[in-house]
Amino acid sequence: MTSTIQPKILPATQSAVNPPLLIGDILKSGVRMAGDNQIVYRDLSRHSYSEFEKRVHQLAHLLTNQGVKAGDVVAVLDWDSHRYLECFFAIPMLGAVLHTVNVRLAPEQVLYTMEHAEDVFVLTHQEFLPLLQPLAEKLPAIRGYILCQDTPEAVKTSLPLKGEYEALLAAQPEQYDFPTFDENAVATLFYTTGTTGNPKGVFFTHRQLVLHTLTEASSVQAPGFELLNRDKVYMPITPMFHVHAWGIPYTATLLGAQQVYPGRYEPEMLVKLLVTEKVDFSHCVPTLLNMVVSADAITSGKVKLTGWKVLIGGSALPQGLAKKAWDLGIDTRSAYGMSETCPLLTGSILPKNIADADFETQLPWRCKTGVAVPFVDLEVVDTYGKPLPHDGESVGEIRVKSPWLTQAYYKEEARSEELWQEGWLHTGDVATIDEHGFVMIRDRIKDVIKTGGEWLSSLELENLISQYPGVAEVAVVGVADEQWGERPAALVVATDPSKPLETTAIQKHLETYVEQGKINKWAIPQQIMLVEEIPKTSVGKLNKKVIRQQLAD
C-alpha cells in the first residue's frame, strides 16, 4: 500500500549527523568484538582481526594507487580466501563495486559477465590466468591485474600484471581514511545463471548488505538455530562468488567469529581444516554434504565431525541425508533464499517444543526451509496472486518483499520486470506454509511435473526415493507423455557402485507411500535409470534441464 498519509518528519539540528549504513562498520564491529580470533586461510596463513583490518586499509591504498575510484567495478577471481574477505570490505568501502566473478562458468560466460559488468580492474588467483589471458584482448577497459598466489613460483602470462597481492600490500600505509557516502551506493555485483539466456547481473547496496547482516546476525544466534556467534569457528563451503557465501562472511565478521577459508574445495583440505581448526559451522548445498558423509574417512569413523553444524541451502535437504549426517554427529538445518534475495529469507529455526524433542520428531522440521526471518514479508500465492492459507497443503508460488532484495537485474529491463511484478519479487519457487509459518519448498515452478491435470512435486518424490537404502542421490523430472501430459522419471546414483540397485525394488518402496496415502499411484516413476553421476549446474544444483534432455534422448 502506497502512502498518502502525512507522518511527522522533523529536521535535524545543523550540526547533527545521521551516519549512512555502510559496510565499513561491520568490520569495525568485528575488530571490537573479536578478541584473539583469527582469519585462517588453508594451512597457509593466520591473521588476527586487527591485522585483517590493517590489511583492508592497505588494500584500499593499493587499489587507490592503481587508480581505482568510487563507482569503478573491480573483479575478483579467487577461491575462498582471506584475500577475498579483504576484498569484500576494501572495495565497497572505497565506494567501488565488488564483482565476484563466478569462476565455474564457461570462459565465454566469464567474458560476458566481465564485459557486461564493465570491470576496470581485476584481482585474480594464479589458477585463473589461463582462463583470463585469452579474454584480455576482448576486455580493453581493464586497466590492470593483481596476482594472488599461494606459492611463490614465477608465472608466465601476457596479462598486464601490476604485481603480487601480498608483496604490494606490504608496501602500503596501514591507515586509510575511508569516505562516507550514500548508503544506496552499489557495493557488490555478481551474475546468476538460469537455464536460458545470458547470465543476469544481481547487485546489492551497502544499505541492503548491512540490513541483511544485522538480521542474519540475530537469526544465526537464535535458539533452535544456534549456528554462529563470536565463540564459534566458521568455514564456508558455498563459494564466496555465490551470493557472498550467503552473506555469512559479513555476519561472521560483525560477530567477530573465527573464520576459516579453505581455498579451492578439495576434499582432503576441507576435512583437514574441519578437524584441525575445530570448525563449528559451515553451509553448503546438499550435494556437498552428501559427498562429505559418503567419504571413506568419514564413514569408516577415522574422522569424526561430531558437533559440526551445517546449514543447507540451494536445494532442499532430503530427510535421508539429514538422517545420515545425524548418525555421524552432524547437525543440519535448512535455509532458503536465492541470488536475488541477498539471499536469506527463511531458516529452519526450530520452535522451542521441537528443539526439545528427539531427532525423529525434529527431522521434518530440519528439512523444511523454515520460518521467514525478521523483515522478510513472504507469501505463497495462487496463480491469481491471492495469498494461500497457512495450512501446510495449499501449494503456490512464493513472492517476497524485504529491504534486501535486488531492485533490478543490471541493465536488463525486461527481465527485471519479469522478476518484479506488482511490487513483489517472484521467486519461481512453489511451496506450502504450515500453521507454524514454516515454509516447505515443493519445487521450482518450471520443475513441477504436470501429470493428469495435477501438480506433482519432483522434490517430494526425490525425498521419498532418497530414503530407500543404498540410494546416494536422486533427481526426478517430468518427461513428455501422450496420455498424461507428463510422467515422472528418475535418475538414481547408488551409494556403493559395486552393489547396483534394483529399480523395481525402488518402485515397490514407493508403493508403500501410495498405500499410506502420501502419494498417488501415478507418482511412481515408470522410468528409473541408474547412473554414475547426476548432471549439476555450476553451483552444484541438480541440472534438470540437462537431465530432461538426457532422458528425452
Place this chain on the structure above:
Amino acid sequence: MTSTIQPKILPATQSAVNPPLLIGDILKSGVRMAGDNQIVYRDLSRHSYSEFEKRVHQLAHLLTNQGVKAGDVVAVLDWDSHRYLECFFAIPMLGAVLHTVNVRLAPEQVLYTMEHAEDVFVLTHQEFLPLLQPLAEKLPAIRGYILCQDTPEAVKTSLPLKGEYEALLAAQPEQYDFPTFDENAVATLFYTTGTTGNPKGVFFTHRQLVLHTLTEASSVQAPGFELLNRDKVYMPITPMFHVHAWGIPYTATLLGAQQVYPGRYEPEMLVKLLVTEKVDFSHCVPTLLNMVVSADAITSGKVKLTGWKVLIGGSALPQGLAKKAWDLGIDTRSAYGMSETCPLLTGSILPKNIADADFETQLPWRCKTGVAVPFVDLEVVDTYGKPLPHDGESVGEIRVKSPWLTQAYYKEEARSEELWQEGWLHTGDVATIDEHGFVMIRDRIKDVIKTGGEWLSSLELENLISQYPGVAEVAVVGVADEQWGERPAALVVATDPSKPLETTAIQKHLETYVEQGKINKWAIPQQIMLVEEIPKTSVGKLNKKVIRQQLAD
C-alpha cells in the same frame, strides 16, 4: 568526512519495492517466532503473541475512530503494562507519534511536556486522573482521553473520557490495514530532565528504532552477555516511559521472548512475578537492584533469584553491589547509553577468556560499561576534541556517532546545537577506554571534582566507599574549598540503620587505597555524612545537584 566521491547508484526497476524500515515489522517477526509465548501483565492478564497482534490492530481501529491520524501526537500515562506495549506498536504504526509521558515528573512539568509535545489524544491509567484533571483546561488541544483500568470500579472525573481501554478494544475489528510511509517519520517522543531548565524533548524515527532493535537483538544474544532470546522470560524494571525501557520491549518482541509487565513497581509484586513467571532477564538502575538485594525476603534466603540476569544502566554498577548480587545468584552486566542515544551504546559483553574465568576476575569487567555495540562509533576526546588513546587511563569526554541518535531536541535550537557539535553527539560523560575497547565511565563532566588542579572521579570514590562493609549506598560530590578549589564530600547510607557506621573507619578504609596507590591522599573526603536516604532524580539516579545544595547548607 563528507563525501565528494561518486559511488554507483542504480535505478530500481519500475515494479520493484524497497520497503522502508517500519516498527510494524518488529511485531510481525515476534508473532512468527513466538510459538506459544505470552505477554503477561502482573497477575491480571496473559495474551499470546497472536492475541497481542490482534489487539494492536484493534487499538489502531480504536484510535482511528477517535480521529487520531498520522502526524498526531498521542500521550500515554501508564505504568509498565501490556497496554503500553500495544501503544509502542499501534500508535507509530499509524504514522502517529507516541509520547511516553514521564509520570514521575512534577505536575507542572507534566503539563509543560504535554503542551510542548502538542498532544492531541491521551491514554491514561486511572491512577493519573487526579494528576491530569487540573491540567486539562490548560491543554485545550486534547480531543479525548481513554481510561486504562486494572479493576472495574467507577471513576469520578471531569475529563472527557471516551471509554475504558479493554471495553473499547473488544468492539473493534481484528484486522487493520496499516499504511506504509517514510522510515524517517517520527515514531516516539519523550522528555528528559536535566538539572536546569525545562525538560527537553527527544524523538526517534522508525528507522532509528528498527536499527537500534536489530543491533540490540544481536547483542543481547551474544556470548559473554547472553541476556535475552526467544526462550527467555523478560521483565523490565526500568519504566517504559524512560527511553522505551531501553528499547528492550521492541527487542524482546522481535525475538519473540516471553514478556512480563509488572505495572507500578511494587516490591512484593516484582518479587512475586520474578518467581512465579520464572523471569530470566531484567534491567534496572543500581538503586533498584540495591533495593532488591537488601530486601528481607531475599537476604533471608526465603526467595531465591538464582540465575536472574540483570542489566544495569543509568549509573555505574558499583563492584560491591555486583558482588552482593552474585552471592545471591544474580548475574549482573552493565550497559551505557542515555535518553538521547535510544539508548544502547555499549555493553559489558565479556571477552571469551574473561567469560571463562572466575567471578573475581570478571567483577571489574562486569562493572565497566563495556564495548561499543555494532554501528556505534564512540571516542573519548580531550578538551580540544582530539581522540585519546585506548590505554585505560586517559580521561576525556565521550562523543558518539550512530544511526540511532536523536537528531535534535524537539523545538530547541540552541540546546540541540549544544548537544551536537562538529557532527558528534557530546554525552557529557567522562570516561576511559582500555586496550580491549572497554569503556569505563569516570563521571559526568559536571560532577567531576576539580581539586588541586586535578580531576577526581566521584564515581571511583563511590565505588571504593561502597566496598566498605555495612555501606548500602553512597554519593560523593565536590564542595567548594578555598585552598583546593573543591574537596570531595560523601553521603553514606548504612545497610542496617541500627548499626551506625563510623565515618573515621571509612576514612581509614580509604587510606588503604592510598597506600596501594589507587587514589591520592586528598581524595579522602574530610566530610562524610551518615544519612537515611540519598536524594534521587525522577529516574532513580543520585541527584548530585540537590546533594551539593544540602552539603553547602
